[in-house]
Amino acid sequence: MTAPAPCRVLVVHPGALGDVLQAVPALRALAALDGGARVSLAAQPRLAALLAGAGVVDEGLSFDSLGLEALFADAPVPMALADRLAGFHAVVSWFGARAAPYPDRLRALAPGAILAPPVPDSGASSGGPVWRHLLASLAPLAARAGGRAECALVAPLAVPAAWRARARDALGAIGVAPARPVLLVHPGAGGHDKRWPLERFVETIAALGDEHALVLHEGPADHDAVATLAARLAALGAGGVPTRLVEPDLPLLAGALAEARAYLGGDSGVSHLAAAVGAAAVIAFPPAARELWAPWGPGARAIAPDDDAAAVLGSVLTGRSRPPI
Numbered sequence: 001m002t003a004p005a006p007c008r009v010l011v012v013h014p015g016a017l018g019d020v021l022q023a024v025p026a027l028r029a030l031a032a033l034d035g036g037a038r039v040s041l042a043a044q045p046r047l048a049a050l051l052a053g054a055g056v057v058d059e060g061l062s063f064d065s066l067g068l069e070a071l072f073a074d075a076p077v078p079m080a081l082a083d084r085l086a087g088f089h090a091v092v093s094w095f096g097a098r099a100a101p102y103p104d105r106l107r108a109l110a111p112g113a114i115l116a117p118p119v120p121d122s123g124a125s126s127g128g129p130v131w132r133h134l135l136a137s138l139a140p141l142a143a144r145a146g147g148r149a150e151c152a153l154v155a156p157l158a159v160p161a162a163w164r165a166r167a168r169d170a171l172g173a174i175g176v177a178p179a180r181p182v183l184l185v186h187p188g189a190g191g192h193d194k195r196w197p198l199e200r201f202v203e204t205i206a207a208l209g210d211e212h213a214l215v216l217h218e219g220p221a222d223h224d225a226v227a228t229l230a231a232r233l234a235a236l237g238a239g240g241v242p243t244r245l246v247e248p249d250l251p252l253l254a255g256a257l258a259e260a261r262a263y264l265g266g267d268s269g270v271s272h273l274a275a276a277v278g279a280a281a282v283i284a285f286p287p288a289a290r291e292l293w294a295p296w297g298p299g300a301r302a303i304a305p306d307d308d309a310a311a312v313l314g315s316v317l318t319g320r321s322r323p324p325i
Helices: 017-021 024-031 045-053 068-072 079-086 102-109 130-136 139-144 161-173 198-208 223-236 250-259 269-276 287-293 309-318
Strands: 007-012 037-043 059-062 090-093 182-186 213-218 243-246 262-266 281-284 300-303
Touching: 007 024, 017 045, 017 269, 024 037, 024 130, 037 045, 045 059, 045 250, 068 079, 068 102, 079 102, 161 250, 182 198, 182 250, 182 269, 198 223, 198 262, 198 309, 213 223, 213 250, 250 269, 262 269, 262 309, 269 281, 269 300, 281 309, 287 300, 300 309
Parallel strands: 007 037, 007 090, 037 059, 182 213, 182 262, 213 243, 262 281, 281 300
Antiparallel strands: none
């Protein structure tokens, strides 16, 4: 007797790295529908590929390839889009929930589709971080859920061995000795209001001493911040001689973060990736963003800008203080 085909779920989330990583617990919950569902994530291609490669979703799709922009107009829906949506048993869109006529037109093609904003409304009374908001948005599917324990939903990403091997090779190529524990630091952020002051990075790194190989991650928009931080550290002789990991692709970055002994950063997508792969991460958030964007990774600590980051990181590394799930 042929086994029934698994439930197919389409998830739409075209957000940035940190936003999409906040959806991991909810994506894992969707995978448990009907005893085991096949989840397809429509997102930015590199983010969809990241979560497919880490086993969070079964398939990564390019958001732009779906043609969902047709649902924002009154013109007839292209047959290709209608046929594609008909191939899924459930649709979850963390996109377009507030933009008429998209919700009604999506539900006409995918009855029962769940739509919710990617972050809670500013006036929402539930509180808590974005990842819990996304989980809560799946309540209409609760009867079909597999009841996975929360500890399973927030387990670190399974970073493939090949990604870790590439990371070890890349770290070796920039001069990191194989046996040396790595402190990976990312001083950048997507907006000025999200950035932790460089002097706080300098103070924290200096307090940690030179036990670790110091690696500064430099993304496409981070050159000035990284160069300034490296110069200030060199002037103080703090933290040893830093090396730079410049613009790695996401699998390589995920591997490097998983291989690192510790991570230090501000409110950025890179910090959310560090938390997601299970790094001992200390992340400084602006006060207004700390509760909303606190990461789900149990190995990460979300701190206020004025907290003693070195002490927090030291306690996490020695196991004296384990952050709550």
